[in-house]
Amino acid sequence: GKNHREYTNEALATVGDAVLKAVLADCLFKKEHLKTKREITDRKKDLEKNEVLHKLVCGEGLVGFAYNNDHFKKDEKENSPNRVVCKQHDPYLEAIVGAVYYDCGFNKTKKWILNWLLPKLEKYK
Numbered sequence: 001g002k003n004h005r006e007y008t009n010e011a012l013a014t015v016g017d018a019v020l021k022a023v024l025a026d027c028l029f030k031k032e033h034l035k036t037k038r039e040i041t042d043r044k045k046d047l048e049k050n051e052v053l054h055k056l057v058c059g060e061g062l063v064g065f066a067y068n069n070d071h072f073k074k075d076e077k078e079n080s081p082n083r084v085v086c087k088q089h090d091p092y093l094e095a096i097v098g099a100v101y102y103d104c105g106f107n108k109t110k111k112w113i114l115n116w117l118l119p120k121l122e123k124y125k
Helices: 010-030 037-048 050-059 090-104 106-124
Strands: none
Touching (some): 090 106
16 A cells, blocks of 8 residues: 555456456457457446446445455445445456456456456446
């Protein structure tokens, strides 16, 4: 974190972000037959913008896996599961993608993204 006293998964989120972008771009090219960089980029942006990731993380209860009293600031205006350092929640989902990638490898992660995560992204966009 900014003050080096907060727990973060920045590195894992960076890997997860790259994996997610690669899988989404591949899917959009192959399955939705988008052929230009602009088409793929615009559609991908709709799926992975912070607002969508925030809704997904909160709506599916994933923020509960990131919340830890010892490491996250409390914001009294938020309900307990939503009191986290980053209000955008995108690093948490990306860190989960990164963890799945390191645990299962690219092919299983791709399958998980396409079968579970992509429908959720569509739901919350």
